[in-house]
Amino acid sequence: MERKESDQQHIKHFPTQEEFDACNDEIAKMFYDGPIWPEQALDEGWDEKYESEAKKLNIFSYSAQFDEEVQGRLSGISPRDVIGIYNRIKPCKCGADNPKALENECMGDYSFSIICNKCGRKVTRSMYDYDVRELNGEIDLCIRDWNSGFDQEEIDAAQEAENERVQIKQEDVIWEPLHPNNMLGNPVEGYYTLLFRKQYDGKIFGFKWTIVFQYEEIDYALSGDNINAYILFGKDYTDLEKPFSYPEPREKCMFINDYDTGCIDGVNDYGNFYYAYKTLEDAKEGALTRCARYGIDRDTIIKHDGEWKGD
Numbered sequence: 448m449e450r451k452e453s454d455q456q457h458i459k460h461f462p463t464q465e466e467f468d469a470c471n472d473e474i475a476k477m478f479y480d481g482p483i484w485p486e487q488a489l490d491e492g493w494d495e496k497y498e499s500e501a502k503k504l505n506i507f508s509y510s511a512q513f514d515e516e517v518q519g520r521l522s523g524i525s526p527r528d529v530i531g532i533y534n535r536i537k538p539c540k541c542g543a544d545n546p547k548a549l550e551n552e553c554m555g556d557y558s559f560s561i562i563c564n565k566c567g568r569k570v571t572r573s574m575y576d577y578d579v580r581e582l583n584g585e586i587d588l589c590i591r592d593w594n595s596g597f598d599q600e601e602i603d604a605a606q607e608a609e610n611e612r613v614q615i616k617q618e619d620v621i622w623e624p625l626h627p628n629n630m631l632g633n634p635v636e637g638y639y640t641l642l643f644r645k646q647y648d649g650k651i652f653g654f655k656w657t658i659v660f661q662y663e664e665i666d667y668a669l670s671g672d673n674i675n676a677y678i679l680f681g682k683d684y685t686d687l688e689k690p691f692s693y694p695e696p697r698e699k700c701m702f703i704n705d706y707d708t709g710c711i712d713g714v715n716d717y718g719n720f721y722y723a724y725k726t727l728e729d730a731k732e733g734a735l736t737r738c739a740r741y742g743i744d745r746d747t748i749i750k751h752d753g754e755w756k757g758d
């Protein structure tokens with residue numbers, strides 16, 4: 448009986464939608480109407496005089512969650528610094544003055560745009576751009592590109608060229624033949640490659656790509672000789688002390704740890720299924736194109752001789 452009352456009490460305190468919305472409004476109010484952190488309030492950059500001046504400028508912050516543009520405010524930046532940022536933005540190259548600056552936030556992802564009200568020129572930089580190195584770096588880069596007269600097409604082309612430059616190429620990678628159980632007696636049934644980069648904490652992140660041949664099925668459970676698909680699998684490794692490689696295939700099957708304590712699994716451990724390709728070349732390309740997702744590129748990959756390419 449006692450327990451039931453306690454449960455009811457708990458349920459009673461579960462927030463209603465209205466309470467939830469009110470809470471969100473409270474957070475929005477803190478964000479839009481004043482400093483979020485008490486220590487920011489002590490900074491003179493949050494003085495009323497700066498706040499009222501910032502609210503007159505053509506600079507806005509948009510949050511997808513609250514779906515409104517708030518004038519004179521950038522997330523986590525004092526009104527004094529907002530004024531400083533807006534004052535660095537030059538007139539548009541078409542001659543029009545007073546362009547609109549807009550910060551866009553969605554689920555914690557930030558981008559910054561500058562837009563000409565006359566000719567419609569718009570320049571946008573995102574926190575995920577390749578050359579953003581620090582918090583709010585996209586704001587500085589956007590202003591630099593705008594003031595230099597660049598158009599979005601030129602910025603996108605530079606981004607694409609950089610992506611192309613750093614993407615791992617086939618010549619960076621050695622695909623090892625995959626003998627099941629790492630036994631020479633087993634015919635090659637695919638290829639694998641191990642790629643590594645440094646983590647922020649100095650430890651090693653690794654990824655294994657494995658391409659497995661799928662032979663045609665001439666009857667249920669009876670395989671023919673022709674390969675009709677190249678199946679890509681991937682597996683990641685985090686917090687490694689050092690890169691590892693599998694030993695040369697041997698005649699006899701042995702436990703991994705018997706001959707190399709550095710290996711944390713065997714060649715048979717493919718990991719997750721990614722895609723079934725029609726050709727081997729496509730499967731290899733599919734693997735390397737995905738490397739960027741895991742932060743493995745030409746600037747970060749550890750060379751085969753163990754030397755760092757990064758930093």
Ligand SMILES: [Zn+2]
Nearest residue numbers: 539541563566
């Ligand atoms: Zn313009």
